[in-house]
Amino acid sequence: MMLRSLSVFPRLHPPFNPTRTFSTFRIQSMLTSELSDVEVSSLRANKERLAKDLHHSCQWGYGIRWGDNPTDTGMQRLALSEEDKSVRDWFIQTTKELKCNVTVDQMGNIFAVRPGRRADVPATFIGSHLDTQPTGGRYDGILGVLAGIEVLKTMNDMGLETKGGVGVVNWTNEEGARFPVSMISSGVWAECISLEHAHGLKEVPTVASLPTAASAPETMKSALQKINYLGETPCSYKSSPMAAHFELHIEQGPHLVSAGQRIGVVTAVQAYRWFRLNIIGRDTHTGTTAFEHRADALYAFARMMVRAREVAASKGCLASVGIVEAKPGSVNTVPGLVSFSLDIRGPETELVAKVEEELRADFDAIAAAEGAGIGKPCRVEWTLDFDSPAVIFHQDCIDCVQESADAVVSDAPVADTKSLVRPIMSGAGHDSVFTSKRVPTSMIFIPCKDGLSHHPEEFSTADDCATGVSVILQAVVRYDRKRFA
Amino acid sequence: MMLRSLSVFPRLHPPFNPTRTFSTFRIQSMLTSELSDVEVSSLRANKERLAKDLHHSCQWGYGIRWGDNPTDTGMQRLALSEEDKSVRDWFIQTTKELKCNVTVDQMGNIFAVRPGRRADVPATFIGSHLDTQPTGGRYDGILGVLAGIEVLKTMNDMGLETKGGVGVVNWTNEEGARFPVSMISSGVWAECISLEHAHGLKEVPTVASLPTAASAPETMKSALQKINYLGETPCSYKSSPMAAHFELHIEQGPHLVSAGQRIGVVTAVQAYRWFRLNIIGRDTHTGTTAFEHRADALYAFARMMVRAREVAASKGCLASVGIVEAKPGSVNTVPGLVSFSLDIRGPETELVAKVEEELRADFDAIAAAEGAGIGKPCRVEWTLDFDSPAVIFHQDCIDCVQESADAVVSDAPVADTKSLVRPIMSGAGHDSVFTSKRVPTSMIFIPCKDGLSHHPEEFSTADDCATGVSVILQAVVRYDRKRFA
Numbered sequence: 030m031m032l033r034s035l036s037v038f039p040r041l042h043p044p045f046n047p048t049r050t051f052s053t054f055r056i057q058s059m060l061t062s063e064l065s066d067v068e069v070s071s072l073r074a075n076k077e078r079l080a081k082d083l084h085h086s087c088q089w090g091y092g093i094r095w096g097d098n099p100t101d102t103g104m105q106r107l108a109l110s111e112e113d114k115s116v117r118d119w120f121i122q123t124t125k126e127l128k129c130n131v132t133v134d135q136m137g138n139i140f141a142v143r144p145g146r147r148a149d150v151p152a153t154f155i156g157s158h159l160d161t162q163p164t165g166g167r168y169d170g171i172l173g174v175l176a177g178i179e180v181l182k183t184m185n186d187m188g189l190e191t192k193g194g195v196g197v198v199n200w201t202n203e204e205g206a207r208f209p210v211s212m213i214s215s216g217v218w219a220e221c222i223s224l225e226h227a228h229g230l231k232e233v234p235t236v237a238s239l240p241t242a243a244s245a246p247e248t249m250k251s252a253l254q255k256i257n258y259l260g261e262t263p264c265s266y267k268s269s270p271m272a273a274h275f276e277l278h279i280e281q282g283p284h285l286v287s288a289g290q291r292i293g294v295v296t297a298v299q300a301y302r303w304f305r306l307n308i309i310g311r312d313t314h315t316g317t318t319a320f321e322h323r324a325d326a327l328y329a330f331a332r333m334m335v336r337a338r339e340v341a342a343s344k345g346c347l348a349s350v351g352i353v354e355a356k357p358g359s360v361n362t363v364p365g366l367v368s369f370s371l372d373i374r375g376p377e378t379e380l381v382a383k384v385e386e387e388l389r390a391d392f393d394a395i396a397a398a399e400g401a402g403i404g405k406p407c408r409v410e411w412t413l414d415f416d417s418p419a420v421i422f423h424q425d426c427i428d429c430v431q432e433s434a435d436a437v438v439s440d441a442p443v444a445d446t447k448s449l450v451r452p453i454m455s456g457a458g459h460d461s462v463f464t465s466k467r468v469p470t471s472m473i474f475i476p477c478k479d480g481l482s483h484h485p486e487e488f489s490t491a492d493d494c495a496t497g498v499s500v501i502l503q504a505v506v507r508y509d510r511k512r513f514a
Numbered sequence: 515m516m517l518r519s520l521s522v523f524p525r526l527h528p529p530f531n532p533t534r535t536f537s538t539f540r541i542q543s544m545l546t547s548e549l550s551d552v553e554v555s556s557l558r559a560n561k562e563r564l565a566k567d568l569h570h571s572c573q574w575g576y577g578i579r580w581g582d583n584p585t586d587t588g589m590q591r592l593a594l595s596e597e598d599k600s601v602r603d604w605f606i607q608t609t610k611e612l613k614c615n616v617t618v619d620q621m622g623n624i625f626a627v628r629p630g631r632r633a634d635v636p637a638t639f640i641g642s643h644l645d646t647q648p649t650g651g652r653y654d655g656i657l658g659v660l661a662g663i664e665v666l667k668t669m670n671d672m673g674l675e676t677k678g679g680v681g682v683v684n685w686t687n688e689e690g691a692r693f694p695v696s697m698i699s700s701g702v703w704a705e706c707i708s709l710e711h712a713h714g715l716k717e718v719p720t721v722a723s724l725p726t727a728a729s730a731p732e733t734m735k736s737a738l739q740k741i742n743y744l745g746e747t748p749c750s751y752k753s754s755p756m757a758a759h760f761e762l763h764i765e766q767g768p769h770l771v772s773a774g775q776r777i778g779v780v781t782a783v784q785a786y787r788w789f790r791l792n793i794i795g796r797d798t799h800t801g802t803t804a805f806e807h808r809a810d811a812l813y814a815f816a817r818m819m820v821r822a823r824e825v826a827a828s829k830g831c832l833a834s835v836g837i838v839e840a841k842p843g844s845v846n847t848v849p850g851l852v853s854f855s856l857d858i859r860g861p862e863t864e865l866v867a868k869v870e871e872e873l874r875a876d877f878d879a880i881a882a883a884e885g886a887g888i889g890k891p892c893r894v895e896w897t898l899d900f901d902s903p904a905v906i907f908h909q910d911c912i913d914c915v916q917e918s919a920d921a922v923v924s925d926a927p928v929a930d931t932k933s934l935v936r937p938i939m940s941g942a943g944h945d946s947v948f949t950s951k952r953v954p955t956s957m958i959f960i961p962c963k964d965g966l967s968h969h970p971e972e973f974s975t976a977d978d979c980a981t982g983v984s985v986i987l988q989a990v991v992r993y994d995r996k997r998f999a
Contacts, residue, residue, distance in 0.1 A: 162797075162842060162844050162846075162847050163842040163843070163844060163847075164797050164841075164842040164847070164850070204844070204846070205844075205845055205846065206842075206844040206845075206846075206847075209845055211845070211846060233843065233844075280802070281799045281801070281802035281803075282799075282802035282803065282804075283804075283807060299801070301801060303845055303846075311966075311969065312647075312649050312968055312969040312970075313966060313967065313968055313969055314766045314767075314941070314942055314967040314968040315832065315834035315836060315857045315859070315968075316766070316784070316786060316832065316857070316859050316941040316942035316943065317765070317766035317767035317940075317941035317942050317965070317967060318766075318767065318832075318941075318965070318967075319767075319768075319832070320823060320826075320827055320832070322768060322965065325834075327819065327835055327836075327838065328819060328820075328823060328835075330816070331815070331816040331817075331818075331819035331820050332816075332820055334812065334813060334816035335813075335816050335817055335820060338805060338813060341805075342805055347800065347801065347803075347804070347805070349800035349810075349846075349848055350812055350813075350840075350849075351800060351812075351840070351843065351844050351845045351846060351847050351848065351849060352840065352843050352844065352845060353812065353838060353840050355835075355836070355837065355838050356648075356649075357647065357648040357649040357691075358648070358718065358836065358837050359647055359648060359689070359690075359691040359718075359836050359837065359968070360690055360691075360694055360696070360788055360836045360837060360855040360857055360899075361647075361689070361690060361691075361696060361788075361834075361836060361857055361942070361968065362647050362648075362649070362691075362836050362968040363834055363836065363968075364835075364836060365649070365969070370845040372800045372801070372845055372846055374800070374801050403964070414845075455801075455802075456799070456801040456802035456803075457799055457801035457802050457846070458801065479888070480802065480803065480807060481796075481798060482798065482799040482802060482803075483797055483798055483799040483800075483844070483846065483847040483848075484796065484797040484798055484850070485797075
């Protein structure tokens with residue numbers, strides 16, 4: 030009996046015949062609650078279709094080439110760029126074809142909902158982002174959105190219905206690369222960031238690929254208007270409610286790939302704080318000004334950056350500088366002004382605070398030493414741009430992911446398949462950080478080559494991608510079953 | 515008799531009556547060789563007129579305000595900008611009104627020559643530059659050109675004729691701030707730099723005030739054409755010959771002002787080398803990449819800059835970074851590429867070479883350490899942009915300046931007026947470095963406040979400026995007398 034049911038739910042591995050599966054369910058459409066546990070565990074995504082769709086979507090904004098295959102390029106699809114508009118248009122067209130209702134909110138977040146049996150409850154969402162870093166890859170964020178599309182396609186093919194709807198959301202400017210606050214649009218949705226602040230945010234001038242950035246920087250609002258993605262729906266969890274939010278992502282770190290593991294069940298996200306700092310010194314001539322007569326803001330910066338790594342490492346944290354600008358920017362003038370970003374991360378909110386506290390004292394001391402000889406020492410100013418305390422994900426979601434992961438890897442050719450799944454903490458922030466503040470949330474990680482991310486050569490195999498999508502497919506089904514049990 | 519002659523050569527201190535002096539000489543025009551030594555020593559510039567002309571010329575491209583007086587601003591007059599065009603037009607109009615023949619060469623260098631008695635010999639030149647740093651002041655370069663104008667005005671007022679002509683030259687892009695090779699146009703004139711290389715040089719993108727710089731950088735040639743200063747005269751000491759080149763400049767260092775001295779007789783210019791360096795690491799995610807998994811090009815840069823100061827200081831040299839760019843320039847991406855400028859200077863050519871040699875080894879070691887953990891260490895590339903060996907100026911010119919300086923300060927209210935004059939070495943490069951390779955050359959320094967330069971608050975008193983111009987006036991007269999003695 031059970032074996033017969035399984036023939037109705039073929040493992041959707043290649044060779045996959047969608048017509049047959051589809052027609053099976055056209056005859057006998059089925060609700061998630063009507064599936065047996067074994068049937069749920071046998072659900073799989075279509076690896077080839079997923080890979081095809083993912084790389085198809087990467088035609089808009091493909092970046093630096095690093096290999097010979099057509100898909101061996103990075104991505105450069107900055108939020109709200111022309112390339113981003115193109116992939117958004119494709120996303121809407123595709124989800125509409127999958128019978129979704131699509132809405133766009135005031136931050137350009139796109140919500141595509143495949144209706145469930147009950148119209149009076151919010152959908153369970155799969156979400157991530159389609160924007161990338163300036164030298165990003167094809168998986169960070171993109172896989173998470175494409176996972177949602179593949180889940181919808183699989184469900185449609187099978188005629189599988191859910192009690193609550195299933196949604197896919199594309200969050201705007203998750204990377205914070207063009208507009209320098211990451212996850213800003215899920216932050217507005219969660220009502221943790223004000224719409225006014227977000228709309229007024231200016232693009233970073235160092236993103237050189239955008240010709241406007243240096244001369245007449247766009248705001249988020251003007252950029253949204255320019256590509257016609259300033260929606261009318263208020264950006265809020267109240268206007269676009271969710272039952273839960275699941276996100277599939279590459280690990281962006283080396284743990285899974287080093288250990289040969291297949292799935293990370295993400296239980297938490299480390300804390301982090303982003304700062305902008307200014308060091309104010311004094312412009313002087315490089316050829317005529319002795320070291321003791323200088324207030325060299327760039328030299329002070331160099332000492333600070335070296336110190337930041339020492340302090341962070343001593344506390345098991347990370348400290349990184351991604352952006353630096355020195356002014357006036359002339360070979361023979363000692364820079365009198367340096368601006369830079371500082372990104373401090375750690376497993377606990379308190380540890381990040383301790384690193385910050387120590388660095389504030391150390392940076393003051395470094396600044397005071399530079400220029401002391403002329404009685405005009407450098408000084409340093411800190412601005413907190415972003416504060417993301419450590420996050421613990423929702424146990425119901427974690428459980429759904431854990432069960433699904435164990436099920437999906439169960440046919441792997443190893444003795445202890447459960448060893449292929451591990452609980453993991455996210456080092457990076459994700460939109461799930463903000464959704465977790467309003468709705469049950471958790472994430473799924475898959476391995477990526479060398480743990481590399483934010484780099485054109487960022488890579489995950491088609492197998493690993495499909496494994497991740499199979500897990501999120503089952504997790505959404507399990508969650509739908511649980512919430513109406 | 516001598517006293518009567520002196521009444522013919524009134525010390526041109528305020529109150530100065532140009533009409534009377536002028537009319538005196540209209541009756542009895544006089545050649546430099548006909549002056550007595552005491553008469554030469556009594557020659558003075560007009561302090562008020564000099565100050566008025568200098569600040570008048572600073573209306574084009576005035577920069578950051580730092581005080582309440584109308585002239586309390588810095589300068590931002592980048593080479594071949596619209597502001598530079600305006601002051602060039604003024605320079606040509608002014609020198610033509612002073613009866614000069616004006617030519618413009620292929621680098622936009624402007625030569626204004628007041629003819630002497632003999633048309634068959636080259637003129638003795640006074641020269642410097644009208645361009646400034648992006649956050650420069652009102653004296654660096656500008657004083658040197660205005661000194662030439664004031665010398666011509668004084669000579670015209672007095673009806674003083676020279677045997678060889680007297681010229682004033684404005685050299686293009688001395689600062690190297692917009693087009694990143696300093697003294698490039700005197701370098702082409704001296705045939706030490708090729709015209710093709712100079713014409714092809716692109717503007718620095720970090721000079722943010724120029725909107726073209728980031729998107730479509732001008733070359734020197736296109737910039738010359740744009741403001742109509744691409745002259746037809748070949749840029750060469752053969753086509754625009756000089757008998758000698760004298761340059762008046764602020765010290766840009768603290769020695770004169772600290773010692774209360776009035777004039778520096780510049781005997782030499784320290785050696786320097788300018789490099790562009792690239793550090794190639796690997797872009798990765800700041801939140802998920804442990805320090806030992808990074809090849810952080812910016813962290814390597816920070817260590818290199820700290821090391822550069824240590825090594826330079828140990829050898830009595832200077833090492834400075836004025837420009838730094840980190841790519842891709844995103845808060846949460848570890849920069850995989852950093853480019854920066856390195857300016858090494860020292861009193862001897864060999865010392866600069868030793869600093870370079872040591873830094874090449876140290877930088878390689880720093881790069882090798884960063885990323886070693888992943889087997890993909892950073893690497894560093896050096897490009898030499900500019901090499902200026904130490905220069906010794908011409909003894910004839912130095913002698914003229916020394917005698918003139920001693921004469922000009924002789925009426926100061928101190929016991930030992932000669933103590934107000936000192937021999938000095940230039941820390942900065944100047945166009946005189948290149949002219950010295952082809953014709954007898956030397957320089958004159960005056961004190962500047964706090965030794966500060968390449969800064970909006972760069973300042974010299976009107977008295978000190980006039981003292982300097984009086985010295986260069988006498989030096990040109992003495993040189994004219996010597997060469998035809």
